[in-house]
Amino acid sequence: MIIIYHNNNKVVATESANLDVLAKANNSSIVSSLFEIAKANPDDLLVWCHMSLKNQLNSTEIEKIFHHRRILVSYNPSDIPFLDESIGYVEDSPFIKINKSVSFPTWQMSGMVGGVHSEVLLALKNGIKLEKDFDYFLCSLAKLGMPKGLLCYSEPKLLKNNAHGLTKKASIYVLFQFVKQHYKTRWTFLLFLNLIFYERKIKLLPMVFALFYRSRTVNNYIKFDSINVQSSINRNDKITLDVVIPTIGRKKYLYDILVDLKVQTYVPTNVIIIEQNPTVGSKSELDFLTNEIWPFAIKHRFTNQTGACNARNVALENITSDWVFFADDDIRIEPDLIQKTLDKINRYGTKAVTLKCYQNNDDASARDSNREVVFQWGSFGAGCSFVFSEILKNCKFGMGYEFGFGEDLDFGMQLRNQGCDILYFPEPKIIHLKAPVGGFRTKPTLRWQKETDQPKPSPTVMLYLLFNNSKQQQLGYKTTLFIKYYKLQKIKNPIRYFINFRKQWDRSIFWANELKKT
Incomplete structure (x- = not known):
């Protein structure tokens, strides 16, 4: 294991690293330094830690956390995420609203403290650009790597005693850039519209500048198949x-x-x-x-x-x-x-x-x-x-x-x-087999069936959104549903449709809150 301490811009010190490699790394960005150290130490685990958290690094837990080699872990000790919570307007996955008290799957990585095995970095080859911004690079790596089999987590056990600290926050320009590079282009425009609709913010320049960035969503260079997975967690073979x-x-x-x-x-x-x-x-x-x-x-x-x-x-x-x-x-x-x-x-x-x-x-x-x-x-x-x-x-x-x-x-x-x-x-x-018999023998009577304004979405879907999604995710879902549902319903007057949809959304919230009592 090699521990790399940094100050946001440069590597400051390392533990267990070759001094020659460190001297070369000191003249480069943190990301470049990581790759240099990985090349020189292909069988080692690389751990990074901001100098302000050096005394809080929980070294005794690191080996348990990295129980196999295809894991990327970090932890942001601040309540402020690197990417603004507006990312929820774009993505409705469970990886956005992070429970920071437990090990939680997410691509939202932090440069404050974390780790990855050298093999993961070496497997990237030309699959990802070596960004100067360490946090952006880590988020990009996790976002691209998760669908390819890289297991990414927010892990509070990296630090002792629930340590807190300051962290970097990306600008609105960086947020739009990230969306353009990691999602379909239409989500860049939807982010722009959602910010207008729900926050009364017109971010025209960030959106325009983002359109000049090349997409990273399709990347066949990133493959982790060569990294053997064998967990060190001991399990009883005679399980029931x-x-x-x-x-x-x-x-x-x-x-x-x-x-x-x-x-x-x-x-x-x-x-x-x-x-x-x-x-x-x-x-x-x-x-x-x-x-x-x-x-x-x-x-x-x-x-x-x-x-x-x-x-x-x-x-x-x-x-x-x-x-x-x-x-x-x-x-x-x-x-x-x-x-x-x-x-x-x-x-x-x-x-x-x-x-x-x-x-x-x-x-x-x-x-x-x-x-x-x-x-x-x-x-x-x-x-x-x-x-x-x-x-x-x-x-x-x-x-x-x-x-x-x-x-x-x-x-x-x-x-x-x-x-x-x-x-x-x-x-x-x-x-x-999707058996044609069984299931609901009689169609259940739902409490909202006789409503004049039928709830949209289904109250059970709304119940999930209220329980598990961030406010931005809920509103982003509302926008996409509004757009998709338009061609499926009978009202073609946009103003009448907007008024009717708002009534249906409100009824869905009402019945979802009723279902909470069930």
Whole structure:
């Protein structure tokens, strides 16, 4: 490990670095210095720290944080981010609103303190420009690297005692530049419009200057495949696994997935089945649960209350194993899926993963050609995910989302806010049959169905936005929805449409707040 101390502009001192390399680095920017040191020390971990935080650097935690080589970590001890919060107008991912009290996935990096392995820098080759601005370079590296498999985090354990400090803040010109270089060009114009609409700011010059920068969104030079991933986190090989399956009216499909689980090379310990049937006085139709012999214990619960959120919450109360496989009742899996997934989980040292799940008639290779690497997932799949059960003790599926949309996304945010990242595994794959029977046998009656002004977006979507997104993200979503929805509705007069849309948005907020009470 090499520790590099700097003062925002130059490298000031290092620990464990070759003196000749340091002398050469001292005449260069921090970014250039990092690459020089990386070339001379290709097998080392590089840690940077601002001189003002030298005494706060938590050296004892660094090896635990970098448990494999494909990790980029930093921490901003200030409440002021490098890029303005207006970036939320552009991006609606969970990587914008950072929970700074836990390890949190994000591309928003800081030059104050952080680290990366030399191999990561050397893998870039000509894939990224060596910026003079250290913070801009780190944010750009993370933004481009995350979809390619670089795992990036805000990590408070880098510093002792919740240390605080000053940090740099980018100008509005730099913000527009970053948007132009890392998003589609239309987002540059949308940022400009959102600043006018919601902040009464006209930033014409920053927008115009940004248009002269070349996009960095398409970059085939950045590849991290050559960097071996083998986590140093020690896990017990003899783990136990519970499988959670909510089901309603899908007897044949449920039987098929149970058979798939029966022949697994790594047999689950328990299968928790929550059977729903809304007909009062009805009984279970799953006779095969007791008529056949299964190599795992079956915990069967029958309820007349329908709804996936309730069913999964009932299942969560019955979990006793180390890990949980959240499954749907209409999926099919290969005999070695559980074993392969657990092996891969150990390699990455992660606590939550979502597997690739596709329909049998999909051209999966074409549809997911850009998702063939392990990367940080912005969502969560309640029917195709593995989660470490210890994390689940403080989580549940929000009942406000019942019969709507957003419960998966919200559950994923609950995991992240406990310091649990969610990785996407392209292998092994799950086939989702999308069974034509089951589901909601009768269309649920929603409380807002008789509203004169139907809420837009759906109140459950709004509920997610209010719980998990920043103010700027909420307003940015409002703008894009306003633009996209125009061609789908009947009102073509722009003024009438604007007035009507505002009413629908307000009703959505009203009902979302009502759902909070559920």
